Each structure stands twice: as C-alpha cells, then as structure tokens.
Amino acid sequence: MKIVIVGTGYVGLVSGTCFSEMGVDVTCVDVDRKKIDKLRQGIIPIYEPGLEELVSKNVNAGRLHFTTDLREILDEVEVVFSAVGTPPDEDGSADLKYVLEVARSVGQNMKKYLVIVTKSTVPVGTALKVKNAIQEELDRRGVNIEFDVASNPEFLKEGAAVHDFMSPDRVVVGVANERAKEIMSRLYKPFMLSGDRMIFTDIPSAEMIKYAANSMLATRISFMNDMANLCELVGADINMVRKGIGTDSRIGKKFLYAGCGYGGSCFPKDVKALIKTAEQNGYEMQVLKAVENVNEKQKSILFDKFMKHFNGKVKGKTVAMWGLAFKPETDDMREAPALVLIDLLLNAGVSVKVYDPIAMDECHRRIGDKVIYCKDMYEATVDADTLMLVTEWKEFRVPSWSVLKKVMRGHVVVDGRNIYDGKELKGNGFNYYKIG
Ligand code: UDX
Numbered sequence: 001m002k003i004v005i006v007g008t009g010y011v012g013l014v015s016g017t018c019f020s021e022m023g024v025d026v027t028c029v030d031v032d033r034k035k036i037d038k039l040r041q042g043i044i045p046i047y048e049p050g051l052e053e054l055v056s057k058n059v060n061a062g063r064l065h066f067t068t069d070l071r072e073i074l075d076e077v078e079v080v081f082s083a084v085g086t087p088p089d090e091d092g093s094a095d096l097k098y099v100l101e102v103a104r105s106v107g108q109n110m111k112k113y114l115v116i117v118t119k120s121t122v123p124v125g126t127a128l129k130v131k132n133a134i135q136e137e138l139d140r141r142g143v144n145i146e147f148d149v150a151s152n153p154e155f156l157k158e159g160a161a162v163h164d165f166m167s168p169d170r171v172v173v174g175v176a177n178e179r180a181k182e183i184m185s186r187l188y189k190p191f192m193l194s195g196d197r198m199i200f201t202d203i204p205s206a207e208m209i210k211y212a213a214n215s216m217l218a219t220r221i222s223f224m225n226d227m228a229n230l231c232e233l234v235g236a237d238i239n240m241v242r243k244g245i246g247t248d249s250r251i252g253k254k255f256l257y258a259g260c261g262y263g264g265s266c267f268p269k270d271v272k273a274l275i276k277t278a279e280q281n282g283y284e285m286q287v288l289k290a291v292e293n294v295n296e297k298q299k300s301i302l303f304d305k306f307m308k309h310f311n312g313k314v315k316g317k318t319v320a321m322w323g324l325a326f327k328p329e330t331d332d333m334r335e336a337p338a339l340v341l342i343d344l345l346l347n348a349g350v351s352v353k354v355y356d357p358i359a360m361d362e363c364h365r366r367i368g369d370k371v372i373y374c375k376d377m378y379e380a381t382v383d384a385d386t387l388m389l390v391t392e393w394k395e396f397r398v399p400s401w402s403v404l405k406k407v408m409r410g411h412v413v414v415d416g417r418n419i420y421d422g423k424e425l426k427g428n429g430f431n432y433y434k435i436g
Helices: 010-021 033-040 050-061 097-109 126-141 161-165 178-192 205-234 236-246 266-280 286-298 301-309 335-345 358-368 377-381 402-405 422-425
Strands: 002-006 025-029 064-067 079-083 114-118 146-152 173-174 198-201 320-324 353-354 386-389 412-415 432-435
Touching: 002 010, 010 050, 010 064, 010 161, 010 335, 025 377, 033 050, 033 064, 050 064, 050 161, 064 335, 079 097, 079 178, 097 114, 097 266, 114 178, 126 205, 126 377, 146 178, 146 205, 146 358, 173 178, 178 198, 178 320, 198 205, 198 422, 198 432, 205 236, 205 286, 266 286, 301 386, 301 412, 301 432, 320 335, 335 353, 335 358, 353 377, 358 412, 377 402, 422 432
Parallel strands: 002 025, 002 079, 025 064, 079 114, 114 146, 173 198, 320 353, 320 386, 386 412, 412 432
Antiparallel strands: 146 173
C-alpha cells in the first residue's frame, strides 16, 4: 500500500515513520525544503526518543521518502493524510488555513479515487470544508473524480510518540461510507494484530473525540491542582488523596498528578478551541473555562510559595531552576510553566540559573540571555537561595542533598512535581515546599 502524509511536524513525521515501519510505502511532504533535505539524511527536527533510528532505518529500506512536491506522488497512492499545523487564531479558534491549502492542492492535482484523511486536530465540521474545497477545485478543472474524506485524530504523547503510535489504545476513524472504511481498516491492520481496537464513527464524532479526550484529561489535572491547593489549607496530602481515589476503577490512576500546571501544544490549544467552538454555537463550556483558569493560576504557584517563604523580600535572590520543557523526554516549551515562572522571577528582581537535559537551546531561542544557562544540574544550584523543580526528568529524582547543602546559599526546595520526600529533605536541613 502507498500513502502520502502532508506535514512533517510531530504527528506527520511520527505517523509516516510508523506506517513505513509496518511495511507501508510512505512519502512525507513538507513545504520546508531545508527540513526535507535534512530528513532525507535521517536528521530529524525534533527530539523524540527512538524516532531518529526509525527514520534512518526506513529511509534506508526504501519505504520512507521525503519530498516538497505533493503533485509528483498523488497518482501512485490510495490515501493522503493531512497532518499540517492548526495554530490557534488570536481568538483561540483553530486556524484551518494550512488544512484547506492541502485540500485545494489535492483537488487541483488528483487523477483518480483517493481517501483524504485529516489527522490534524480540527474543529467539528472541518472534514466537510475539506470535501467542499476539493470538490470546488475538481469543478474548476471540469473533471469528475470520486473521492472520500475521513477523520483520523491522533492521540500520541510527546516523549512516548513512537510507542503510542505503534501500540495505540485505540484508533478512531470517522468515515462516511464502506469504501473508505475498508481502505482505512487495511492500512491499520498491522497495528491491530493483538486485538482489534479500531473504532469507526461518523465524521463529526471522530472530530469531537480528540477534543473531548484532551479536555477530559486537562480537566482531571486542573481538578487535582484545585484539590491540592485545598489539601494544603486543611492539612491533607494530595498524594495520599490521589492514591485513595485512583484505585477506584471508575476514576483510574492516570493523569491525576497535581503539579505546576499543564503545558504543551495540545491541552491548552484544544481546551481553548473547544470553548470557542461552543461559543460559536451559542453554548458556554463552563467547566472548561474553569479548567483554563485553574491552570493559568497554577503556573505561578511555585513563585507564590517562594514569595511566601521570603515574606516578599526576594529582590537580589537567586533561583536554580531544574527543568524547562513542558514535560520530560521532550525539548518542547510551548505553553511551558517554566516560561511563566521565569517571567515572574525576573520581574521580581530575582536572577535565574537554569538547567534542562534537552530544552536549553529551545529556551535560549525563546528568551535569549535573560537567564543563566548552566552545564549541569549542580552548577545551577551554586549560590542559589532556592531550588525549583519544574520538570520531572529522571536525572533530577535522587540528587545528592549533601552536595546541594554545601553549594546552595539558602536551603529552600520548591517541588513543582511532588517527586521528593519531605521527611528526607527536612532531615537534611532543607525547607521543603510541594504542591498540596
Ligand atoms: C497530550 C495528550 O496526552 C495526547 O493524547 C494528545 O494527542 C496530545 O496532548 P502531550 O501534550 O504530548 O499529549 O503530553 P501529556 O503527557 O499528555 O502531558 C500534558 C501536560 O499535562 C504536561 O504539561 C504534563 O506535565 C501535565 N500533566 C500530565 C500533569 O500535570 N499531571 C498529570 O497527571 C499528567
């Protein structure tokens, strides 16, 4: 089977590579020539564990190709995936410019039946717009070619993207007829050998499922962050509460960790977009608005704890920050709590020394030399008054408290991901603050 994937961002590149790993002949298309040249040499533009090896392997095997020209390949394929970006507009709704450009380009160049599948996260109703855009172009050419559109949202997590794609909990595909359903079943069959987890729905429901899943997960996190703040006030411990409720099979253990707020490219963007979709349809998503507010406030919680410890007298202090990426195993800093925190600290006259195993270059690209970049986690703590743990990378889990005791000027630890043991820290002479 031969397919095309347009857009070599996170979703497009991972999907294309994983399909090729299963023996499908995949061509990935992107308008960015530099990116395509690099990919041809097996150099990938993002940090994602396991991906680079898989790209090289499948390029060498002749199953994974990269090009800037969609036209040259359309005649040979059965399926065109669109995995281009849907950046938020100023008002929070998803911008469909790139999705519709792909649709038009397909309509202008296709010569035979195709299934055009949207993989980007797009608002309900987009598949219909894609269909209309393709049909318009066909009409303009005066040709009559059959085609189908489908919606196939992607649920992979950054940092675990290859695993998530290769062993999905489920694959959701929205289709309008049996012909498209048969083709999509065939394409995903290799991923279903350990049990069929394909869910076929109508197209609007498939589009909604992605937003509903991300919004539910974001809601769990904001709910737990709210609970954590209340626990502090009444003397309860959020970690104990989490264990207590997570063992209820109706609730489940995952995505119940309180912290310094969720970030990344999906949760913030999708929650906003869903609120917007509702608004455009005359409905108010009250729960999701609260989810957003809680998250915005939570991003400053480490700063609030730091201010409280020093009674607001923080000017001239130094903070060591461990972790910059929005979560471990990625260099992605989109909507990262670290960015909000850095701003608050700098505005309060605090100097900030940072260390992250992967995201240092990305941070420098975003904020330049406003902070001090350190070559390892201990260097960041030299003469610091407070250590803030923002991203729970593995290497931060069991630091040497005796070394920290020696090199730090003050002995305050603010733990934004609840990974340290309060008793152990207090035993070592540290003031320890956690979430909840
Ligand atoms: C998410 C969804 O999980 C994925 O299905 C979707 O396709 C894209 O969005 P991703 O953004 O890569 O994936 O990261 P994820 O691991 O879900 O984490 C999102 C944010 O939530 C991170 O900032 C993380 O630190 C935070 N989080 C997660 C918590 O604060 N507590 C938790 O219990 C879990």
